[in-house]
Amino acid sequence: MDQVMPWWSGSSESWMDSPRPGWVRPWPTGLNGxxxxxxxxxxxxxxxxxxxxxxxxxxRAKAxxxxxxxxxxxxxxxSRPLELAGxxxxxxxxxSVQDVLERLSPE
Structure with missing residues (x-):
């Protein structure tokens, strides 16, 4: 079963880099199994x-x-910072999530 997880705390338009402890989690909370x-x-x-x-x-390593x-x-x-870092x-x-789900559904 697929799980779609929002992964940050904050607004839907956020920055994923913060000095506040716990703001960026190494594993999404609420993940079942x-x-x-x-x-x-x-x-x-x-x-x-x-x-x-x-x-x-x-x-990713945990997954x-x-x-x-x-x-x-x-x-x-x-994706650009990931690309620049190799x-x-x-x-x-x-x-998009829709793109992922469409690729998974049988034609």
């Missing part, structure tokens, strides 16, 4: 800095360890 696929929706994110990138890498596919839904505002190829990136 080990889903087949985790769709992390960061489509409203305006910025992803080093703390956000670190959290994404940690979450891989649980045999959970980690799909990142984001705009270029999030990390984009670690992630399955899609532009």
């Amino acid at each position: 080990s889903p087949e696929r985790l769709i992390v929706d960061l489509s409203g994110m305006l910025f992803c800095g080093s703390a956000g990138i670190g959290a994404l890498i940690q979450a 891989v360890g649980q045999a959970t596919e980690f799909v990142l839904v984001c705009s270029r505002l999030v 990390l984009l190829d670690l992630f399955t990136v899609r532009g």
